Amino acid sequence: MFIELDLQSETPLYTQLIDQLIEGIASGELKPGEPLPSVRSLAEDLGINLHTVNKSYNLLKQEGFLQVHRKKGVIVQPDGMPGVTQEFEEKLRRTLRSLAAETAVRGMTEEAFVQQSRSIYRDILTNRGGEQR
The missing domain is CATH 1.10.10.10 (Winged helix-like DNA-binding domain superfamily/Winged helix DNA-binding domain)
Known part of the structure; x- marks a missing residue:
């Protein structure tokens, strides 16, 4: 590790x-x-x-x-990971809102922001052989 x-x-x-x-x-x-x-x-x-x-x-x-x-x-955890909860969705929304605001202030386009998010998500999953939940 x-x-x-x-x-x-x-x-x-x-x-x-x-x-x-x-x-x-x-x-x-x-x-x-x-x-x-x-x-x-x-x-x-x-x-x-x-x-x-x-x-x-x-x-x-x-x-x-x-x-x-x-x-x-x-x-x-051997018995399955926690699922998407309302609390998690709220945390995700707060985090993304803050990042989106900074992205906009810095002049990055929405598409560039989305592409960065997509790229990072996919990079993390590549070690799992492309498996996605």
Whole structure:
């Protein structure tokens, strides 16, 4: 598993970690049922506080992306990923609205914005052999 955090970014480290783990799941790099490093181990590997990793894991567990077992440790959800919920659609809309506004202010066309979104979505799925949900 390859995780790269930007320590200079304004985006909190736990958010960066969550985003990269979700991308790993989406791309197929992280498979259902696959064990993840322990909180302590991942924190040491990334050179960050173990509470940051713990927060990321707990939030991903709450969202249904991970399971935490006493004996097995942290694993990628083996029983199917969370579906599209109203809360997720609202989060998506807020995020896209902010990006669309900045895109418009910077003078990028709607088609260029849509093409960038499409390209990124497809890039993530290429590791899964083009499989789309």
